[in-house]
Structures are given as C-alpha cells and as structure tokens.
Amino acid sequence: MKIIIAGAGDVGFHLGKLLAHEDHDITLIDTDEESLNHAANHIDVATVKGSSTSFSVLEEAKVSKSDMLISVTSSEETNLITAMVAKRLGAKRTIARINNSELLHSRDILDMRRMGVDEMISPQLLATKEIKRLLKEAAITDTFEFEKGLLSLIGITIDEEKPLCGKTLEETTYLNKDFKFLTVAILRNDETLIPRGDTRFQLGDHVYYIAKPEGVESVLQLTGKKLSKKIKRLIILGGGKVGFYAARSLSHKYNVVLIEKDRDKAIELAEELPNTLVIHGDGRNVDLLEEEGIDTADAFIAVTGDSETNIITSLVAKKHGVQKTIALVENMDYIHLSQNMGVDTLINKKLIAASFIFRYIRRGEIISLTNVHGVDAEVLEFVVNENSPVTKKELKDLGFPKSAIIGGAIRKGKAYIPKGDFQFEPYDRAVVLTRPECISKVEAFFR
Template sequence: MKIVIAGAGDVGFHLAKLLANESQDITLVDVDGDRLLHASQHLDVATVKGSSSSFMVLEQAKVNKADMLITVTASEENNLLTASLGKQMGAKRTIARINNSEFLQNRDRFDMRKLGIDELISPELLATKEVKRLLKEAAITDTFEFERGLLSLIGISIEEADHLHNKTLKETAYLNPYFDFLTVAVLRNNETLIPRGDTRFEAGDHAYYIAKPEGVERVLQLTGKKLEKKIKSIMILGGSRVGYYAARSLSYKYNIILIEKNKEKCFELADLLPNTLVINGDGRNVELLEEEGIENVDAFIAVTGDSETNIISSLVAKNHGVRKTIALVENMDYIHLSQNIGVDTLINKKLIAANFIFRYIRRGEILSLTSIHGVDAEVLEFVVNEGAAITEKPLSELDFPKTAIIGGIIRKGKAHIPKGDFLFYPYDRVVVLSKPECIRKVEEFFK
C-alpha cells in the first residue's frame, strides 16, 4: 500500500513508524527539512520537502498513486485543503486532522466527502474518549473490553507486598487454578516484555492481563488491589479543548469541578457547561486545590497546555489521596514515565490520534486494535477465517511469533483463556498482544 503523510510532526512520525514496520510504501511531506532528515534517519520512508497544499509538491510525492493520503500538519486549513486537492489528483482515500469539532458534530449537515475528504479526526475528541475509558475503574490503570466484557485487558502495578512479587509465572501458576486470566505483557523500566514461564515479577513492574470477568477480581486480589467504589466526583484542571470536551461528556454521569486560570474563559465555560462547577484559579496553587476539596474527589484529570503543570498537579492530587489521576502531556517520551513517577496514566493526544489512524487503515483485516500507554505493543482482535493457518495445529505446535502472545478467545458468546493444547476453529474471535514489528506475521495466521 502506498501512503502519503502530510506532516512529519509527532503524529505523522509515529504513524509512519507504525506503518514502516509493516513494509508499507511511505512518503512524508513537510516544510521542515530537519523533521524530514530525522524521519529518514530513523525510518524506512521517502521524504518530500515543501507545502502539502502545493500541486507540485503533491505531484512529487506521487499522490496520484496513493492508496491513502493522511494530512496531519498543525494547520487545520492546510489539512483540509491538502486532502481535497489530493483526492482530485487521484488519491484513493483521504484522512484529515482537524481542531474544530463542529465538523464532526455536524456530519449530517455537511458531507465532507463532497470535498474529497473521506475521514476527519480530532485529537482532542479522541483524547476525551480515552479519558472516559480510563475512568472506568480506579484500581486498574488501563482497561479495554472485548465483546462487552466477555474478555478484558487490564493493567496493574506490582508492589513488594503483592503475592506475585519476586516470583516467576511458573511459580505463580497455582494462584490461577481456573485459568481465567493470562499475563500478556510486563512493562519494566520502559522496556516491554512478552512474558514466558521464567519471567519474574519485580516491584515497580506494570503487568497487563487478558481476563474473564471472574479473572479480573482474582488478578486484583493477587496484586493486593480491590474493586473500589465507582468514581463519582472528578476535578478537571484546565479549560482547554480536551478539558471542555471532557467536562461536557462527563458532567451527566459525574460531579465535575473544572479549574481554569483565565477569567474570561471561565465565564465562557460556565455558560457552556451548566452542569459543571467552574472555578477561576491557578491549579499549581496547592492551597486552592485543597480549598476546592481535592481530597474528596475520586479522580483528577490535568489537561492544561503545560505538561509539567499537569504532571505536578496530578502528583499533588495523588498525595491527597485521589484514587485516579490522568495527565495530558505534549512530549511522547513522557508516556513511559507514568508508572515510575506516580501518576496513574499519562496520555498524549497526538499519539492517540496516530494510533487511531493506524486502526482506520487496518480496518477490515483486524476487528479492533488498541494501544496500551507506554507499552511498545498493540492489542488486536482477529476473526479466524475458514482454512486459516491457525486452525491447522494446537497452539503449542504453531510457529507463532515470540514477540506476540494470544491472550484470549471468544467462541459462540463464551470466553476462553488458551493453553498449549487449545485448538482454534473458524469464526473464533482471538485477542492478541503483538509487538508492532510482527503484526504482519501474526495476521498471516488468520487469513
């Protein structure tokens, strides 16, 4: 597949990295020569310097032969124009990054396909959806459900007092007598491990599991956690787009306090968010947070435009007993720090957007795909086709990639955690955790 990406910033670079791992024909377009040089030195991609809204530049990038044109520059106007021009020049499908959510909220009134734009994405709205997902359970740092909870992916931190600490997977097998969960990844010192029998849990590890509903509670027990009372009250720091969208979508279910230091913006937000308590103040002021009852809220979401403020204020919230903290950061490198510094989850809207586009591109081949924050792996859901290679032998006899692991199967509405003798049947839905570089190899087993 030939893919042209306009914009070599964080979104474009990360997306190119995901796609380059699969030997796609990628061309990056950007006005910044340094960005293109960095991309060409680290990725197997072609580069074209210039404005993506230029006919000459698009011709040089051979957009007329592109299966996909993805426009993710910092300029919304440039992205829309580039996608429209590219479509007219022959690009089969186009995706444009936008900032103004009105385009998405009024899809029924405005058909952007008439302008040559097949799909719109808003990093801010995607980040808001991610926040809502992360708020489901305070004791779990990450969660993702398959088939309405028949299987769940959950993330748990390992501490010295836990039953799993300093033991290998083999040594803890007796703690899983009904085999209703499986360890699929361990994040340790920013390194992602696909666990095997001799993998030993260490304090500070972040372990990820695929579990049946009853397995979720068992994992929590083993790690000294427990299902806590549902989150009811949330404090949001920052009236940014993400802060506004989050308050708007959450205020019908939770009690929301939103703190914004810009007075004029506070008045605007108060009018737009009638179900939210909007307070004018500087979230870096610990006394202010205490006055507004930070110790009484269940979750704290920091989404100002300053990453350091978001991280520090989240640490303050954690120190005041807040069960769930989420901080928005601009630097993708910060994502790997969350488990080490004490914030439950750091999110990056550009990384979320890049992963969303990647899923869109792979739609049809993969039923669903999600990323785990800070983990260098993707969680994929496949359906087994008739005659697929995975049906030929039991799991233990398949030459399945070592950098991937099958975590669970859903068959006729029932969940299964596979052992070595498990046999796959057509139409099974299979959940796999895979390093990016071997996704293509994994796919071959399901065709």
C-alpha cells in the first residue's frame, strides 16, 4: 500500500514506526524539517517538507496514487482540510485526527464521508475508552477481553519473592496443570521478552498472560494478588478534555470526584457534569487530596496537562492505599517506566491513537487489535480461513516466528490455551501476541 502520513509528531512518527516493518510505501509530510529528519533517520519513510493542505505538496507526495492518507497534525482544521483535499486529488481512503468530539457524534448528519473524510479519530475519546477498560479490575495493570471474556489478556507485576520469582517458565508448569493460562510476554527494564521454557522470572517483572475466565483467578493467586473489591469511588485529577470525557462516561457507573485547579473551568464543569462532584483546588496539595477522601478512593486517574504532576499525584494516591492508579503522560518514553515507578498504568493518548489507526491498515483477517501499555508488541485476534497455513500442521510443527506467540484459541464458543499438539480449524479465532517487526510473517499463517 502507498500511505501518506501528514504530521511527523508523536502520532505520525509512531504510526510510521509501526508501518515501517511492512512492505508499505510511506511518505511523511510536515512543515518542520527537524521532525522529518528525525523520522527519516529512524524509520524507512520518504519525506516531503511543506503544508499538507497545499496542492503542490500533496502532488509531490503522489497523493493521487495513495491508498490511504492519514492526517494527524496537531491542528484539527489542517487535518480536516488535508483529508478533503487529498480525497479530491485521488486518495482512496482518508483519516483525520480531531479534537472536537461533536464532529464524531454528528458525522452522519454532517455526512463527513461525502466531504472527503472517511474516518475521524479523537485521541481524547480513545484515551477515555482506555481508562474505562483499565478500571475493570484493580489488581490487574492491563486487561483486554476477547469474545466477551472467553479469553482475557491480563498484566501483573511480580512484586513478591514466591512462587514464581527466580524460576524458569518450565519449572513453574506444575502450577498450571489444567492449562488455564499462558505467559505471553514479560516487560523487564524497558525490554519486551517473548518467554520460552528457559526464561526465568525476576522480581519486578511485568508479566502478561492470556487466560480463560477460570484462569484469571489462578494467575492472581500465582502472583500473590487477590481479586480486588469492585471499584466504586474514584478521583479524577484534571478537567481538560480527557478528564471531562472520563467523568461524563464513568459517572453513570462510579461515584466520581473531579478536581480542577482553574476556578472558572471548575464552575463550568460542575454545570456540565451533574453526576460528578467537581472540586476547585490544586491536586498537588496533599492536604486537599486527604480532605477529599483519597484514603477511601478505589481508583485515582490523573489526566492534567502536566505529565510530572500526573505521575507524582498518582504515587501519592498509591501511598494512601488507592488500589488502582492511572496517569496520562505526554512523553512516550515514560510509558516503559510505569512498572518501576509504582504507578499501575501510564497511558499516552497519542500512542493509543496511533495504534487505533494502525488497525485500519492491516491486511489479514484481523478482527481486533490492541496495544499493551509499555510493551513493544501488538495483540491481534484473527479469524482462521479455510486454507490458512495455520490449519495444515500442529502448532509445534508450524515454524511459527520466535518473536510471536499464539496465546489462545476460540472454537465454537469454547476457549482453548493451545499446546504444541493443537491444530487450528477453519473459522477458529486465534489470539496472538507479536513484536511489530513480525506482524507480516504472523499474518501469512492466517491468510
């Protein structure tokens, strides 16, 4: 595919990085030469300097021959105009990053596709959905369900000496006799490991599992965790777009307190969020947090515009016994640090947006895709075709890439954690964790 990305910021760069492992022809457009040089030096892309709303710039990028144009600059207006112009100049499909959620809710009325914008994505709304997902279980740092919970991806930090610590994966198989779960990834000191039999667990490892419903509790017991009491009360710090959307979405299910330091904004939020208790104050003030009952909160979500504030206040919340802490950070390099910092999960709305867009470009029979926070890997769900190579041999004989692992299968409504003698059948669903550079090889097994 020929893909043009307008905007060489964090979203555009990460998207280019994800796509660089494919056989795509990628062109990056930006007005900032330094950003373009950085991208060209790190990923395999062509670059064009200039405004993506310019006819001549788009023509230089050969937009008329493009299969997809993705506009993810920091300007909503630029993104919309770029998509509209590109469509008129021959781009087959266009995606625009927006900030105004009203456009998403009114897309049918406005008929954005007729205007040339095939798809719109809002990083703020995507971050809100991610927060909602992460609140499902406090003891788990990351969770994602497949087929309404028949299989789940869960992430847990090993912070106790036993029974896993110091043992290899092979040495701990007796703890999983019924094969209710499978270890699919380990995040250790910023490095993502696809575990094998001789991989040894270490204290501080962040371990990811694919588990059946009954296997989730087994994993928690194995790692010294317990199913937490259900989250009922949560505090949101920051009344920006993410904080507002999160409060509006979560207040129907949880008792929500939102803290905003700008007085006028706090008053405005109180009027717009009738089901949320809005407090005017500085969340960095520990006394204020204590006054607002941080000791009785089940979750703390810090989404101010300052990454350091979000991290520090989340650590304060953790010290006060809050079960679940989520901090929004702007710097993508911070994402890998969450396991060492003590914050349960760090999220980056730009990274979430890039991964969301990525799924539109996939080729195989992928029906879902999720990014695991901090892990340099993607989790894909495939539908197995009738003639897929994966149906021809048992798992152990497939020659499946070492940088990927099949974590689970679903057949006729029943979940399986596949062993070496498992053989896929047509219309099965497969859950695979893979390093980005290996996605194309993995897809080939399911075509």
